[in-house]
Amino acid sequence: MKLLKRGVVVVVLLSMVFALAGCQSTAKEEAKSEPVALTISAAASLKDAMTEIQILYLEEAPDTTLTLNFGSSGSLAQQIQQGAEVDVFMSASSKDMTTLKDAQLMSDDTVKNILGNEVVLVVPKDSTTTITSFDQLVDPPITKIGIGEPTSVPVGQYAVDVFNFYKITDQIESKIINGKDVKEVLTWVETGNVDAGVVYSTDAKVSTSVKVAAIAPADSHKTIVYPAGVVKASKNAEAATAFVDYLSSDAATEVFEKYGFTIL
The missing domain is CATH 3.40.190.10 (Periplasmic binding protein-like II)
Known part of the structure; x- marks a missing residue:
């Protein structure tokens, strides 16, 4: 009889362990599959390279959606000043990035110089x-x-x-x-x-x-510098920072070099 009770207790304990493990596994899967949408505003001269980098990045971060918005750096900076929902800004000049930094619209510690050009x-x-x-x-x-x-x-x-x-x-x-x-x-x-x-x-x-x-x-002419950084109002700052960091990765660097950019 005691053996039977012990057996029942063991079965119950094992069932609880498996149930908890199942819940943790499900929670991890749900966290892992949480989608993130990022809007990237980049200088028009980056269109070809960034379109290719977008494909590479999504292979590494499949749960991320990237929307690429291209235009003149000045116009894109103005859009951000007017409240456009942008997560990452990449300019073709230090001037426009500085304008946003001075207006306290960029997360300064994320801004870095990425590229040069001719x-x-x-x-x-x-x-x-x-x-x-x-x-x-x-x-x-x-x-x-x-x-x-x-x-x-x-x-x-x-x-x-x-x-x-x-x-x-x-x-x-x-x-x-x-x-x-x-x-x-x-x-x-x-x-x-x-x-x-x-x-x-x-x-x-x-x-x-x-x-x-x-x-x-x-x-x-003035030195050509392409800085990139996270917009302070981004609702996905962590994911946006990860994307900015990716722009300096070996994979991204290879693409930029292929299109003729100088890596800084």
């Missing part, structure tokens, strides 16, 4: 122009020059720096057409709507319809 002058692939330097933009055959809108597009700001460096700004002012972002400028050159355009070397690299006519000297 400014280049491109012309349509079938162009017969013999231009090989920025100062030749004053030549009569060049009637339309595409650049990013200088007040909101970093590459437009860098373009103005280069024009001032060569002291040609006043001479080419009437030729300049401002685009909403670097990709629009690239499209204008590809379609022949402008005779030349100022873009990043990474943009020129992914296009089969343009050719590089000249590379701007490094000392002709």
